Amino acid sequence: MLATLDPPLGLLVGEELSRHGVTVATGVAVETVGRRGQRLSITGSAGFRAETDLVLVATGVRPEAGLAAAAGIETGKWGALRVNRAMETNVPHVYAAGDCAETYHRLLERCVYLPLGSTAHKQGRVAGENAAGGEVTFSGTLGTQAVQVFDLVAARTGLRDAEAREAGFDPLTVEVEAWDHKVYYPGAHTLHVRITGDRGTGRLLGAQIVGHRAAEVSKRVDVFAAALFNRMAVAGLSDVDLSYTPPLSSPWDAVQMAAQGWVTEQSRTVPVPNEVID
Amino acid sequence: MLATLDPPLGLLVGEELSRHGVTVATGVAVETVGRRGQRLSITGSAGFRAETDLVLVATGVRPEAGLAAAAGIETGKWGALRVNRAMETNVPHVYAAGDCAETYHRLLERCVYLPLGSTAHKQGRVAGENAAGGEVTFSGTLGTQAVQVFDLVAARTGLRDAEAREAGFDPLTVEVEAWDHKVYYPGAHTLHVRITGDRGTGRLLGAQIVGHRAAEVSKRVDVFAAALFNRMAVAGLSDVDLSYTPPLSSPWDAVQMAAQGWVTEQSRTVPVPNEVID
Numbered sequence: 318m319l320a321t322l323d324p325p326l327g328l329l330v331g332e333e334l335s336r337h338g339v340t341v342a343t344g345v346a347v348e349t350v351g352r353r354g355q356r357l358s359i360t361g362s363a364g365f366r367a368e369t370d371l372v373l374v375a376t377g378v379r380p381e382a383g384l385a386a387a388a389g390i391e392t393g394k395w396g397a398l399r400v401n402r403a404m405e406t407n408v409p410h411v412y413a414a415g416d417c418a419e420t421y422h423r424l425l426e427r428c429v430y431l432p433l434g435s436t437a438h439k440q441g442r443v444a445g446e447n448a449a450g451g452e453v454t455f456s457g458t459l460g461t462q463a464v465q466v467f468d469l470v471a472a473r474t475g476l477r478d479a480e481a482r483e484a485g486f487d488p489l490t491v492e493v494e495a496w497d498h499k500v501y502y503p504g505a506h507t508l509h510v511r512i513t514g515d516r517g518t519g520r521l522l523g524a525q526i527v528g529h530r531a532a533e534v535s536k537r538v539d540v541f542a543a544a545l546f547n548r549m550a551v552a553g554l555s556d557v558d559l560s561y562t563p564p565l566s567s568p569w570d571a572v573q574m575a576a577q578g579w580v581t582e583q584s585r586t587v588p589v590p591n592e593v594i595d
Numbered sequence: 596m597l598a599t600l601d602p603p604l605g606l607l608v609g610e611e612l613s614r615h616g617v618t619v620a621t622g623v624a625v626e627t628v629g630r631r632g633q634r635l636s637i638t639g640s641a642g643f644r645a646e647t648d649l650v651l652v653a654t655g656v657r658p659e660a661g662l663a664a665a666a667g668i669e670t671g672k673w674g675a676l677r678v679n680r681a682m683e684t685n686v687p688h689v690y691a692a693g694d695c696a697e698t699y700h701r702l703l704e705r706c707v708y709l710p711l712g713s714t715a716h717k718q719g720r721v722a723g724e725n726a727a728g729g730e731v732t733f734s735g736t737l738g739t740q741a742v743q744v745f746d747l748v749a750a751r752t753g754l755r756d757a758e759a760r761e762a763g764f765d766p767l768t769v770e771v772e773a774w775d776h777k778v779y780y781p782g783a784h785t786l787h788v789r790i791t792g793d794r795g796t797g798r799l800l801g802a803q804i805v806g807h808r809a810a811e812v813s814k815r816v817d818v819f820a821a822a823l824f825n826r827m828a829v830a831g832l833s834d835v836d837l838s839y840t841p842p843l844s845s846p847w848d849a850v851q852m853a854a855q856g857w858v859t860e861q862s863r864t865v866p867v868p869n870e871v872i873d
Contacts, residue, residue, distance in 0.1 A: 423836070433839070434839060434846045435836065435837065435838075435839035435846045435847075436836070437846070438846040438847060439833070439834070439836075442833075456834035456835075456836075457836075458836050459835075459836035460836070461836045461837060461838045461839075462838065462840075463838035463839065463840040463843060463844070464840050465840060465842045465843060470843065472838050474836070474838070530842075530843075531809070533811045533813070533814040535811070535838040535840070535843045535844060536811040536814030536815055536817070536818065536838075537814055537817075538838050539814070539815075539818045539835075539837045539838055539848070539850075540814065540817045540818060540820075540821050542818075542835055542836055542837055542838070543818050543821035543822055543825070543835055543837075544821055546825075546834070546835045546836070547821070547824075547825035547827070549825070555717070555720075556717070556734035556824070557734075557737075557817075557820055557821055557824045558701070558713065558714070558717075558734075558735075558736050558737035558738070558739045558752070558820055558824070559713065559739060559817045559820055559821075560713075560739045560740065560741035560750050560752070560813040560814075560816050560817055560820070561711070561712060561713035561739075561741065562740075562741040562742050562743060562813070564743045564808075565741060565743060565748065565808075565813045566741070566813060568712045568713045568715070568716040569713075569716060570817070572817075
């Protein structure tokens with residue numbers, strides 16, 4: 318479930334669906350959808366059969382770039398309009414933004430196709446300001462995403478292990494469980510935090526969190542996003558003066574406990590020069 | 596109420612207390628607390644009289660530095676132990692951390708007395724590592740604080756207007772109300788966000804938020820804290836790829852809507868050179 322997260326976190330999302338009576342079928346290709354009286358009948362690969370009242374088709378997004386392409390605007394390998402960081406196409410004074418256009422990725426330092434509403438807003442402001450004579454640059458996506466699934470929130474920002482490796486980093490990914498707030502105060506929930514960082518430089522590359530919707534999951538991911546935006550090291554997260562009050566956090570916030578778990582694991586795999594203690 | 600926040604936000608905290616049946620008396624100096632049968636009787640200035648079952652005395656924190664002072668360790672104007680950014684006192688190889696010691700403030704670039712648990716943990720790690728032969732530096736407090744009051748959370752980070760002015764900045768403070776998430780999704784709450792920034796440079800100096808405890812107030816303040824840590828401009832907050840999903844946020848998060856409100860106000864008071872549009 319939720320292939321945008323690493324499998325151990327996707328598993329938690331699958332369990333949450335099952336807990337609420339949802340039957341999950343993965344690895345099945347839907348082949349037919351037909352009427353059966355007042356209901357809908359579905360058949361799929363490996364003998365899959367189901368009856369239902371509603372079929373919701375969620376198969377991703379593809380850019381509609383036909384009009385622009387006919388006007389001589391270049392598209393890239395995903396079929397989306399190619400733009401520079403001013404959101405200008407190859408045709409001068411013609412700008413593109415949103416789901417029809419490619420998106421500059423701040424960590425990969427190249428364009429990707431990642432159509433999200435939050436990104437479209439940022440791109441649109443840059444395109445609009447430049448079209449009106451301004452000179453601004455799109456800062457780039459970090460790949461931040463969040464979704465609520467019943468009582469869980471699953472969110473991520475930055476690169477996962479395989480994405481980081483493909484981009485030329487030497488990634489290390491560590492998962493840490495931490496309480497969202499002091500456990501002596503009622504209502505504490507466990508957060509599952511996975512941090513990806515570059516083993517050699519210690520640079521933060523990405524983070525994923527799954528936890529209860531009352532556990533401020535998405536804004537904790539945003540703390541990671543702000544750190545990524547500023548090219549912070551994983552270890553540097555522990556230096557940030559994050560808020561603490563027992564019903565909401567801990568003196569070391571879950572974000573920092575996870576960062577410390579990553580640093581401990583990194584220190585096991587990277588040789589540290591012996592220090593002379595005077 | 597809550598003098599660590601600006602009065603318009605403190606007023607919201609006072610209203611929350613009244614809504615829950617708490618009688619608030621400000622500007623009263625308690626003069627006597629005595630027994631009256633099974634209860635306690637309090638008298639104060641301006642004819643204040645009350646009876647109660649419990650008196651909770653919360654009058655702040657003062658450092659206990661007697662032992663260290665007797666050993667020749669310097670204290671500063673608050674009576675707390677003076678330390679450098681290695682958390683070392685004036686006596687070599689003697690380190691101090693926590694409520695007995697001064698705290699380096701990252702924005703003021705000088706020491707203050709601000710005894711908080713989250714700060715004590717960070718200082719303790721620096722003092723401990725250095726005492727054991729390491730060479731690390733305390734990154735400094737940002738003055739981040741959070742408190743839950745019934746159903747409200749009030750949190751802040753960085754400097755308020757008067758503190759910023761005293762520190763030599765030219766502060767501008769703007770308050771913006773923004774929904775915590777898309778209002779078409781049930782359960783949206785209003786966040787009251789106050790941003791202080793330097794009028795001339797646009798640098799972020801501080802932020803205060805008051806809102807419902809379900810509205811991820813404290814972690815939104817932590818996004819501001821991460822931005823402050825990295826010396827970001829207020830305008831730069833809109834460039835950060837924060838998470839978006841309708842039950843938890845908006846394509847421009849409340850943090851960014853407040854930042855945009857600040858920038859709009861700044862542009863009204865700082866002359867912008869005319870641009871030539873080619």
